[in-house]
Amino acid sequence: MTEEGPAGLDLRSLSGYLGVPVSATLIPGGRSNLTYHVVAGGEDLVLRRPPLGHVLATAHDMGREFRVLSALAPTPVPVPETIRFCSDDSVIGAPFYLMRRVEGAVMRSTTQTDPLGADRRRSLAFAMMDTLAALHAVKPDDVGLGDFGRPDGFVARQVKRWSGQLDKSRSRPLPDVDALRDRLVATIPSSLGQGAVVHGDYRLDNLIVAPDGSEIRAVLDWEMATLGDPLTDLGLLMTYWDVLGGPAAAGAAGVVADGIGPRAGFPTGAELIDRYVASGGVDVGPLDWHVALGCFKLAVIAEGIYYRYTLGQTVGEGFERFADMAGPLTAHGLAALAPVEG
Structure with missing residues (x-):
């Protein structure tokens, strides 16, 4: 030892x-x-x-x-x-x-996803959506999670919670993040009522997959799981996929993972949502507000990580790059909410 x-x-x-x-x-x-x-x-x-x-x-x-x-x-x-x-x-x-320990790979970089080829990347992305649909189909009471969260008013509490965490993680002025928070508060959608088990940070690089991309072996990082609106999982996934994984945020994407989304040769977010619905997922409806919430949440998380970095409380390398994430995320979130306000 x-x-x-x-x-x-x-x-x-x-x-x-x-x-x-x-x-x-x-x-x-x-x-x-x-x-x-x-x-x-x-x-x-x-x-x-x-x-x-x-x-x-x-x-x-x-x-x-x-x-x-x-x-x-x-x-x-x-x-x-x-x-x-x-x-x-x-x-x-x-x-x-x-x-x-589960044997397999966590796909984060294009050096891992490029060798899969277009067909296997497509199959892997669809398996990711099938797994999310399976999660949202779990009845909390059937697995002893009926008291794991409070679905009523969930999205409103999400905005309040992440606003509070932003205030605890500030190390610099963030006017655009504050503006996004205010717009989210002003446009909170109605709750779905009955809640599902939500992961809270569902994305490709929180999965262990077979090295050849043929199957998903485990879903990881359940630290933010609760009972709530499954659309928050979808909105956040689309934030990773189409915002950080799209062409508009190429610089910020590499901070988290550069092997996700259409820019890395995967299907578009719209195709993933279609697959989710076909796999028995909930009716998604308009996702703009939930994508904006995802942008806000990731901006707050990035600021929290950057704040811990400034205090010397992180382990590893690359944390200084989180300082660059809030800008593109909040810009996309504000743009997503603009049609709602108009």
């Missing part, structure tokens, strides 16, 4: 807690909660814990992640097998959970 481990993980304490020798490495790519590959007594596991500092309320709740993963295990939604949740901060300095 190695006594010193990667930042944020006390291997001596973790080994004592598990009762077996432990080694670990930080899995790169995550920008919020920290993820580690852990070998514990010969077992291949993954450990998730909150970031090192500036934890926003409910945004990094390990217990919620563990609960939703465990609840979805018997459903058609592919998730990693959960092993153990620890709420005791004294073990590694924060709550954490362990899950079984």
